[in-house]
Amino acid sequence: MMHIEIRHLRTIKAIHDTGGLARAADLLNITQSALSHQIKGIEDQAGVELFVRRAKPLRLSASGLRLLAAAEQILPILADLEVEFEGLQDGRAGRLHIALECHACFEWLLPVLEQFRKVWPDVDVDIRSSLSFDAMSALRREEVDLVVSSDPEDQSEVDFNPLFDYDPVFVASSHHPLAQKAVIEAQDFEGQTLITYPVDRSRLDIFKMLLSPARVEPAAVRQVELTAVILMLVASNRGVSVLPDWVVRQVRQSSDYVTRPLGKDGQVGVTRRMFAATRESENTRPYLAHFIRLARQEAVKLQRG
Amino acid sequence: MMHIEIRHLRTIKAIHDTGGLARAADLLNITQSALSHQIKGIEDQAGVELFVRRAKPLRLSASGLRLLAAAEQILPILADLEVEFEGLQDGRAGRLHIALECHACFEWLLPVLEQFRKVWPDVDVDIRSSLSFDAMSALRREEVDLVVSSDPEDQSEVDFNPLFDYDPVFVASSHHPLAQKAVIEAQDFEGQTLITYPVDRSRLDIFKMLLSPARVEPAAVRQVELTAVILMLVASNRGVSVLPDWVVRQVRQSSDYVTRPLGKDGQVGVTRRMFAATRESENTRPYLAHFIRLARQEAVKLQRG
DNA sequence: TGTGCATCATGAACGAACCTCATGATCGTC
DNA sequence: GACGATCATGAGGTTCGTTCATGATGCACA
Numbered sequence: 001m002m003h004i005e006i007r008h009l010r011t012i013k014a015i016h017d018t019g020g021l022a023r024a025a026d027l028l029n030i031t032q033s034a035l036s037h038q039i040k041g042i043e044d045q046a047g048v049e050l051f052v053r054r055a056k057p058l059r060l061s062a063s064g065l066r067l068l069a070a071a072e073q074i075l076p077i078l079a080d081l082e083v084e085f086e087g088l089q090d091g092r093a094g095r096l097h098i099a100l101e102c103h104a105c106f107e108w109l110l111p112v113l114e115q116f117r118k119v120w121p122d123v124d125v126d127i128r129s130s131l132s133f134d135a136m137s138a139l140r141r142e143e144v145d146l147v148v149s150s151d152p153e154d155q156s157e158v159d160f161n162p163l164f165d166y167d168p169v170f171v172a173s174s175h176h177p178l179a180q181k182a183v184i185e186a187q188d189f190e191g192q193t194l195i196t197y198p199v200d201r202s203r204l205d206i207f208k209m210l211l212s213p214a215r216v217e218p219a220a221v222r223q224v225e226l227t228a229v230i231l232m233l234v235a236s237n238r239g240v241s242v243l244p245d246w247v248v249r250q251v252r253q254s255s256d257y258v259t260r261p262l263g264k265d266g267q268v269g270v271t272r273r274m275f276a277a278t279r280e281s282e283n284t285r286p287y288l289a290h291f292i293r294l295a296r297q298e299a300v301k302l303q304r305g
Numbered sequence: 306m307m308h309i310e311i312r313h314l315r316t317i318k319a320i321h322d323t324g325g326l327a328r329a330a331d332l333l334n335i336t337q338s339a340l341s342h343q344i345k346g347i348e349d350q351a352g353v354e355l356f357v358r359r360a361k362p363l364r365l366s367a368s369g370l371r372l373l374a375a376a377e378q379i380l381p382i383l384a385d386l387e388v389e390f391e392g393l394q395d396g397r398a399g400r401l402h403i404a405l406e407c408h409a410c411f412e413w414l415l416p417v418l419e420q421f422r423k424v425w426p427d428v429d430v431d432i433r434s435s436l437s438f439d440a441m442s443a444l445r446r447e448e449v450d451l452v453v454s455s456d457p458e459d460q461s462e463v464d465f466n467p468l469f470d471y472d473p474v475f476v477a478s479s480h481h482p483l484a485q486k487a488v489i490e491a492q493d494f495e496g497q498t499l500i501t502y503p504v505d506r507s508r509l510d511i512f513k514m515l516l517s518p519a520r521v522e523p524a525a526v527r528q529v530e531l532t533a534v535i536l537m538l539v540a541s542n543r544g545v546s547v548l549p550d551w552v553v554r555q556v557r558q559s560s561d562y563v564t565r566p567l568g569k570d571g572q573v574g575v576t577r578r579m580f581a582a583t584r585e586s587e588n589t590r591p592y593l594a595h596f597i598r599l600a601r602q603e604a605v606k607l608q609r610g
Numbered sequence: 611t612g613t614g615c616a617t618c619a620t621g622a623a624c625g626a627a628c629c630t631c632a633t634g635a636t637c638g639t640c
Numbered sequence: 641g642a643c644g645a646t647c648a649t650g651a652g653g654t655t656c657g658t659t660c661a662t663g664a665t666g667c668a669c670a
């Protein structure tokens with residue numbers, strides 16, 4: 001088993017490039033003696049003569065040239081790696097894998113990422129909808145780097161950066177009886193078919209804020225992935241839904257459905273706040289801060305419709 | 306400047322493969338402690354977190370995976386190199402660069418090499434005609450590995466392995482006056498146009514054996530590269546030549562030219578011996594011995610015509 | 611053909627780097 | 641919440657690489 005090291009590859013290359021031991025030693029900032037010992041060491045390890053010692057400006061033998069070829073393959077790989085790691089060190093590069101607890105957030109996230117990747121080309125971006133895994137613990141395990149969520153859990157090691165406020169609003173066909181009401185409350189959902197995203201009830205605003213506290217159970221709950229499909233079903237009066245206001249605002253011009261504020265305990269409106277959760281240890285990363293800034297800007301646009 | 310070493314690459318790969326520090330340590334035959342120190346060292350060097358320490362079966366971080374990718378590129382290169390060097394060690398592989406001092410030797414060398422490369426596929430074969438360089442010193446400088454020559458120089462560090470004997474023979478057009486003589490001697494060349502290979506006189510049999518000792522100078526010396534062209538010129542009576550017997554024997558059936566033995570000091574025939582010169586230090590290499598054996602066999606066929 | 615210069619080799623000694631041992635800290639799990 | 645498994649830490653010893661000083665060997669040029 002031979003024991004070639006990077007140092008040896010650099011040595012081979014240096015000797016070949018400079019055409020001499022002394023000059024190579026100078027290039028590598030070690031003594032000529034060190035190199036002489038070193039190449040003897042390699043030859044012992046490899047069991048092969050790498051140099052032609054007969055001729056005085058030390059020359060590579062056939063085997064030496066073969067080793068040089070390997071060096072010319074390997075050294076650039078390491079050089080590239082070094083450049084990449086430098087990028088990571090100074091915060092120019094990194095990973096931004098996002099988990100969405102908020103299913104509707106695709107709507108505003110994609111334009112944000114589109115802007116983001118222009119400014120941070122060296123950051124590896126990805127989005128995962130956290131339908132099937134626990135986003136917050138994935139964040140702590142460093143499986144993802146940012147979680148979009150409206151449930152700050154007050155965990156150590158995790159920062160919750162507020163992004164924007166929003167109101168979940170009731171959506172129904174304009175022909176639906178509840179369209180007559182100015183404010184929708186928990187009891188109104190009794191007997192209704194509720195259309196939701198396919199996530200656990202504990203992560204749905206409507207259940208968390210209204211139905212569960214009031215112990216109201218809709219007649220049926222139908223789970224649908226895509227926002228566009230939910231709105232389509234609502235418009236054709238196959239059920240009612242509750243969506244973040246900004247989602248509905250984008251398509252409100254349609255007269256097929258109406259939106260109504262939710263009400264609770266005599267109050268009108270159920271304001272929620274969206275957060276970007278990140279690891280405390282990484283809150284200095286410039287691209288994370290920039291992402292959050294971009295997200296807030298995009299949210300402002302959304303609020304305007 | 307970071308200081309990654311092969312050892313680190315193996316470590317990264319082992320940790321990833323085994324999925325744990327202790328198991329990796331076992332694989333690499335070092336202690337778990339050593340690995341722990343080592344990975345901390347790499348991280349310091351690279352200035353990058355390579356592992357997720359939060360989760361207990363130690364996992365690679367994004368940067369760690371990047372480093373792993375480099376390792377997966379580099380380690381196979383070294384493994385291949387190792388295999389090749391093993392081949393060199395046990396004599397299965399090597400280099401056989403041949404220098405020809407004997408210009409006509411292409412004729413029998415090519416079939417020899419054709420046989421040779423089937424048996425020794427891992428030996429790198431090349432031929433150089435030594436028109437423009439000193440083959441023997443190239444041999445000593447390890448620029449070539451075998452010299453075909455008929456001038457044993459009794460040098461230390463060089464072995465001269467006899468291949469076969471041959472007679473330089475006189476060749477002339479059948480219409481040439483000298484075709485009438487049974488034996489050709491030095492004086493017969495006076496007034497003739499002599500056609501030779503384009504090498505120095507000191508390496509031409511005819512000058513070395515006959516003309517120079519007898520201080521005879523032909524009327525003209527014309528240098529021609531290709532044996533076929535020499536024979537063509539001789540056949541059309543543009544000059545005479547002296548070639549090894551085997552060269553002429555292959556095409557002797559033509560009646561356009563005749564061959565005559567050379568004579569000197571009353572003796573008929575000027576026998577010469579062809580050698581394969583190799584470095585003494587390499588005379589144990591099996592493929593060299595085999596090459597010489599093949600060359601002798603081929604020579605026997607040539608003598609038979 | 612010898613002399614001088616350039617180049618490489620060698621051996622001892624110092625120093626840094628690495629590994630091991632023993633033990634402590636932390637995580638995941640039952 | 642306790643236990644087992646996994647990783648971290650610190651001190652100490654060994655190995656390995658480098659330097660320094662000097663010797664050997666080509667190569668060029670006269």
